Amino acid sequence: MSIKARLLGSAVSHWGADPWARGSWSLIGRHGTPQDRIALGTPVGDRLRIAGEATHPTRAGMTHGAYEQGLAAAAWAIERGHPGVLVVGAGMAGLAAARALAERGVQVRIREARDRIGGRTAGVDVAGGAFDLGANWLQQYDDNVLARLAERLGLTTVVTDFTDPLVLNAHPIPHGIEDDLRDRLAAAGPQASVADVLGDWLRAPAPWTPDQIHRLADAEIVMDAGVPLTWLSARHGFEPGVGEGDRWIVGGYRLLTAHLAAGLDIRLGRPVDRIDVQPGTVVVSGGEVREAADAVIVTVPLPVLAAGAITFDPPLPESHRTALSHLGAGRVEKVILRFDRRFWPEHGYYRVHGPAENCISEWLDATAADGTPTLVGLFAGPWQDTLWTGSDDEIAARATEIIRAAAEPW
Ligand SMILES: Cc1cc2nc3c(=O)[nH]c(=O)nc-3n(C[C@H](O)[C@H](O)[C@H](O)COP(=O)(O)OP(=O)(O)OC[C@H]3O[C@@H](n4cnc5c(N)ncnc54)[C@H](O)[C@@H]3O)c2cc1C
Incomplete structure (x- = not known):
């Protein structure tokens, strides 16, 4: 009789329900084109610019795309000679922008809604190991500015072969x-x-x-x-991304975000709900707190903007509002499961099809993090509706049964 592997610890993401994310990453709907991404990132006058992954025409939905857009927004503010800039959001784009501005002597402040930095990169400790509940891989590794940063910092990274799950x-x-x-x-x-x-x-x-x-x-x-296929653009919905040579970071993305955030003026727990662009100044408000700056860079996720969480006065231009209506976000959720022993075959990356159409999960063997058998599961499609109910422990238990049923016969 075989003894079942014991679950040592787990973590479960809730990106779809998270009010500061409202989804996992941006996508182009059937009425949109990559031009919508460019329109969204086009400066609004001299004092307001939207940045973040959704504004990258070719590297959307990825951390290094967000980072590059943060740098582009910083370059714009520097070119305009703004001495004081407020950045909304401390994810990859916001951190990149603020760091680049600070390095050029600009007075920069970040206002972040959550009580942590990192945005859709989210480190979590599970049974003594550090893992990612958001972004996992450095994609397009050979041409990825964050991969170069990870190398400079001497971080350990592990290759995943997505071509052969x-x-x-x-x-x-x-x-x-x-x-x-x-x-x-x-x-x-x-x-x-x-x-x-x-x-x-x-x-x-x-x-x-x-x-x-x-x-x-x-x-x-x-x-x-992670979106209904009736919404997703056939021509533009399948953008470049996951590929050969992608690597995950042992210890997680927070090793990068902590480095980027060092020394910056970041206020946590400070959601911004209103931005007034006035002659000669911008007033950024969150509840009763109002702050003036010379310019503002807004890096909140696309669905947060589209939901109207921030009121703009004057309203965003028509081109930006059209872009917001053409783009959207999907929902891919993650489960991290750590066991006292391995029950799955050695391979590195796995796929498990669900019981109904569009129910799909993929699994990373992250045991290399510290030697404790670990699986990171990504779930998409209607499967989430049945799995993501009840407590996190219940969700983790259901995910465990799915991977056990699929892997144990091997
Ligand atoms: C499950 C999952 C897996 C992923 N896997 C990968 C991967 O393997 N590789 C990869 O490259 N990318 C991956 N991504 C995508 C990647 O995480 C994002 O593209 C990137 O982190 C986005 O950075 P950003 O700065 O544009 O946005 P965010 O990281 O979302 O940062 C925006 C910040 O704004 C804050 N905010 C929101 N509203 C307000 C407000 N009103 N006021 C103040 N602050 C606010 C948020 O809290 C957040 O900190 C994944 C994402 C998810 C969810």
Whole structure:
């Protein structure tokens, strides 16, 4: 009789329900194009600029894209000669902007809603180890400014091979089908959704089977986006990102954010709810607290802006509001599970298909962090609705049963 591995500790994310995130990362809906990202990041007059991952035309949804947009916003404020700048949000974009401004002698203050820095990078301690509940990998590693920073800081990183996940509970997706998907998405009409393309394909699936097409869509698109495929743009919804050579950081992203934040004037627990751009000044308010600055850089997540959490006076221009309506965010949630012994095969990265269409999870073996058997699960699609109920311990227990059922037969 085999003895079950014991769960030593767990952590569960709630990005969808988090009022300061309202989702995981930004995506382009069927009415949008990458031009919307550019429009959103275009300065509004001389004193207001929106930055953050959603404004990067080619590296959206990633930490280094956010960082680059923070730097671009800082360069804009420096070019305009603003002596005092207020930055809203202490995620990767806000930290990058504030650090670059401080290094150039600008008086810079950050106002952050949460009681921690890092935004959608979120370090968490689980059973004696440090892991990431938000961003996990340094993507596009060879051309990633944060990867260079991690190297300069001497951080230990571990490669993940996303090209070869071990599919635990289904047949692997056949070679060649991904190229077919990409060709079909690229050839789609301007406002077609991914669901439109899949619908056409499923009417004439040969040489593939409908099941192979469904599993491909779940693995390549649902897992990558976490939004309904009827909303996601066929042409633009599948943006560059996860690839060969991506690396995760032993000890987590907070080793980078703590470095970036060192010495900066950051006030935590200070949500901003109003920004008034007036002649010669900007007034940034949160509740009763009002602060004046020469310029403001706003790095809050796209869905937070779209939900109207910050009132702008004058209102954002039409081009920015249109961009906000064309872009959106998906929901990919994470579970970190640590065990007293390994019950899964040695491989590094795994995929588990769910019981219904679009239910998908992928799993990173993060044991290399400190030798304790550890799995980091990412869940997307309607599976979340059934799994993400009750307490975190209950969610972790359900996730544990899913990976046990899939991995133990190996
Ligand atoms: C589960 C998950 C996995 C991911 N995996 C990866 C990955 O492997 N690799 C990768 O590169 N990227 C990944 N990402 C995406 C990455 O985390 C983000 O693209 C990046 O961190 C965004 O940085 P940002 O500065 O634009 O926004 P954020 O990090 O969200 O920072 C915005 C800040 O604004 C604050 N804020 C919000 N509202 C207000 C307000 N009203 N007033 C004041 N402050 C406010 C927030 O609290 C937050 O700190 C992942 C994200 C998630 C959720």
